[in-house]
Amino acid sequence: MKVNLASNILKILLILFAVGVIFLGVYVLPIMAEQMVDLYPEIQYAKLPILIVCQALLGLLLLGIGIILHLLLVFDRGKTFSQPFIRGLEILSGMCILASIVLIFLLQYLKNLGGPDPLTGLIMTGTISIILIVASVIMLIRSIVKKAIIYKDDYDLTV
Numbered sequence: 001m002k003v004n005l006a007s008n009i010l011k012i013l014l015i016l017f018a019v020g021v022i023f024l025g026v027y028v029l030p031i032m033a034e035q036m037v038d039l040y041p042e043i044q045y046a047k048l049p050i051l052i053v054c055q056a057l058l059g060l061l062l063l064g065i066g067i068i069l070h071l072l073l074v075f076d077r078g079k080t081f082s083q084p085f086i087r088g089l090e091i092l093s094g095m096c097i098l099a100s101i102v103l104i105f106l107l108q109y110l111k112n113l114g115g116p117d118p119l120t121g122l123i124m125t126g127t128i129s130i131i132l133i134v135a136s137v138i139m140l141i142r143s144i145v146k147k148a149i150i151y152k153d154d155y156d157l158t159v
Contacts, residue, residue: 007072014072018065025058043113053106057099064095081149089142096135103128 033051037044071088079085107124110116116124 004076007076011069011072014065014069018062021058021061021065025055029054029058046109046113050106050109053102057102060095060099060102064092067092067095081145081152086142086146086149089138089145093135093138093142096131096138100128100131100135103131 029051033047037047043050067088071085071092074080074082074085074088103124107116107121107128110120110124115121
C-alpha cells in the first residue's frame with residue numbers, strides 16, 4: 001500500500017511538473033527571448049533558432065516525463081522485471097544523452113556568437129553534467145534490473 005501511495009504521489013508531482021514545463025515553453029521562453037534581444041541586439045538573427053532548440057529540449061523533457069509515467073504504470077502492475085521496463089529505461093538514457101549533446105552544440109553555438117556570459121556558461125555546463133549523471137544512473141538501474149531478470153528466471157527454473 002505504501003509503495004502504491006508513493007507511486008501515485010510521484011505521478012501527481014510529475015504531472016504538475018509537466019504543466020509547469022508547458023507553461024515555461026509556451027509563455028516564459030518567448031518573453032525571455034524578446035528580453036535577450038533587447039539586451040543584446042546583435043543576436044537578433046539567432047533568437048528564433050535558439051528559441052526553437054530550447055522548446056525542442058522542453059518537448060524532449062515532456063516526452064521523458066511521459067515515459068517515466070509509463071514506467072510507473074508498469075511498476076504498479078508488478079512488471080518491473082520485464083522487457084518493456086528495460087526498453088523504457090534504455091529510451092530514457094538515450095534521451096538524456098541526446099539532450100546533453102544538443103546542449104553542448106547550443107553552448108558552442110552561443111560561443112560562436114560571442115559566448116554566453118560566465119553565469120550562463122556555468123549553468124549550461126552544470127546542466128549538461130547533471131543530465132549525463134542522470135543518464136548514467138538510469139543505465140545502472142537498467143543493468144541491475146536486467147541482471148535481476150536473469151536471476152529471477154534461474155530461480156523460477158530451480159523451483
